Amino acid sequence: MDLLQDLAWRGIIYQQTDAEGLKDTLGKAQISLYCGVDPTADSMHIGHLLPFLTLRRFQQHGHRPIVLVGGATGLIGDPSGKSEERKLLTLETVQDNVAGIKKQLESIFEFEGENGAIMVNNYDWAGSMDVVTFLRDIGKHIGVNYMLAKDTIASRLETGISFTEFTYTILQAMDFLHLYEHHNCKLQIGGSDQWGNITSGLELIRKVQPESSKAYGLTIPLVTKADGTKFGKTESGAVWLDPEKTTPYEFYQFWINTADADVVKYLKIFTFLSHEEIEQLEKAVQEEPHLRKAQKVLAEELTRLIHGEDSLQQAIKISQALFSGDVRSLSGAEIEQGFKDVPAYTSQKEENLVDLLVAAKISPSKRQAREDISNGAVTVNGEKITDNAYILVESDRIEGKFTIIRRGKKKYTLIKY
Structure with missing residues (x-):
């Protein structure tokens, strides 16, 4: 089974600009292809994963992935899927975000070898371009009517879209052209919401490059959950x-x-x-x-x-x-991970378990606390305590920092010192 057949079996292909042409091109030689992400935060989330994992599949089949972090496009804001203007980020914030995202992408790809991945930042070529060059060399090739027909633009015409966000798709088209010219990049992949941006890049390549030039686009379906709730x-x-x-x-x-x-x-x-x-x-x-x-x-x-x-x-x-329930086997760092979102209470001293249960709001009253303890419903660091006179001492603190109290089967509370 070839790469495209594998992608189809996995349900990864949503749209292609030229399925037969891409199949033929992939079958002849190694190609370079890219996928990008804008640094709108200092971390990616799992909603970003699928396009990059798909890019990795191409690498496993001998092709060279180009991983683009949008230092320039991140300063503009993609109008895709938005009903109003994004708040513009500062250059400093975007650059910090770029650094965080680069580290995460490095864990997904191989950067060594014949088809080692290349990481690029579109700020390197777009950030220094002057407005006249942009208008003459790039803007001249993109028709306004063509832009207005894009779903991402058309959906914003009633509510309003700034010239800044209007030009986003042109900047992304410029990315594809730049990578085509400098890295022989033949394919862009992205989520289904990126179809308009991808086809803009193909249009620009068609206008600027010789007629024989071939480039392709492929999109990936939106990840959904069977119950209708949002994935991720x-x-x-x-x-x-x-x-x-x-x-x-x-x-x-x-x-x-x-x-x-x-x-x-x-x-x-x-x-x-x-x-x-x-x-x-x-x-x-x-x-x-x-x-x-x-x-x-x-x-x-x-x-x-x-x-x-x-x-x-x-x-x-x-x-x-x-x-x-064997929580005593955990280290302090592991407790901080595992109990990050459970209720917590800070204690300043050694204290009676009954008093602590009430103070930490584990039990609603001293009477209930005594009942809980007597009935064996309370554990301290995984050990059942049935003595109402029990006092928590230094030895009950894991690494001197934490005690874990559980009431019933699932109600955990983290005691910090």
């Missing part, structure tokens, strides 16, 4: 690739909690497992759904790719400790 969102917000924003444990938990209805699709589009491996896991979902084998593999593959083997093992350890 949790109660606490987006799932970021930055471990400071979304810890590796939280990242792992997001994937392991994937619904049975979605997990096979996610294995196809987000992992590099073979067809046979995915089909085996699909069979496990049907025959042994309670074992959640597919979810575990999905979580392991994605966490390893983005955060590395050590962080994956740490996430698995935290998950197992929370499931078994």
Whole structure:
């Protein structure tokens, strides 16, 4: 099975500008292709992953990926999917964001070897271009009527769009032309919302380059969930690739909690497992759904790719400790990851467990606290306490910083010192 057939099997292809032409070109020789991201934040989130993982699939088949970070386009703002103007970011903010995103992209691609990835920043060629050159060499080739026919532009005409955002698609077209001329880049890939920007680049190449020039565009479908809720969102917000924003444990938990209805699709589009491996896991979902084998593999593959083997093992350890209640086996750093979003209470002294339960709002009253303890409903660092006179002392503090109290089966509270 060739690359395009594999992409089709995985459900990754949404639109192509010239399917037969691209198939023929890919079959003849190595090509360079690119995908870009604008640095609107200092981290990407999992909604950014699929186009870049698709770019990685091309690299695995011998082609050279060009990874573009939009230092220039990030200063303008993509109108795609927006009903109003974006707030403009400062140059300093965008440059800081570029640095953060570059680190994350480096974990996805191979940068060594015959088809090692190239990372570029469009600020390097767009940032120094003067307005007259832009208007004469680029703007002259893009018709206003052509621009107005773009969905991203047309959808904003009633509510209003600035000239700044109006020119965004021209800047992205200029990226494709620049990469075509300087890196022999023949293909741009992106999410389905980027179709208009991609075809603008092809139009510019067609106008500027000789008639025999060939370039292509391919888009990827929007990732959806079977229940209709938005992919990549949790109660606490987006799932970021930055471990400071979304810890590796939280990242792992997001994937392991994937619904049975979605997990096979996610294995196809987000992992590099073979067809046979995915089909085996699909069979496990049907025959042994309670074992959640597919979810575990999905979580392991994605966490390893983005955060590395050590962080994956740490996430698995935290998950197992929370499931078994053996929280004393965790380090302070692991506790901070695993209990990032649980209620917390800061204690200044050694104190009676009953008083602490009330002060930390774990139990609503001293009477209830005593009942909870007597009934064996309270654990301290995974150990059941049934003595109402129990006092938490230095030895109850993990690494001198934390005590973990659980009331009932799932209600955890982190005591900090």
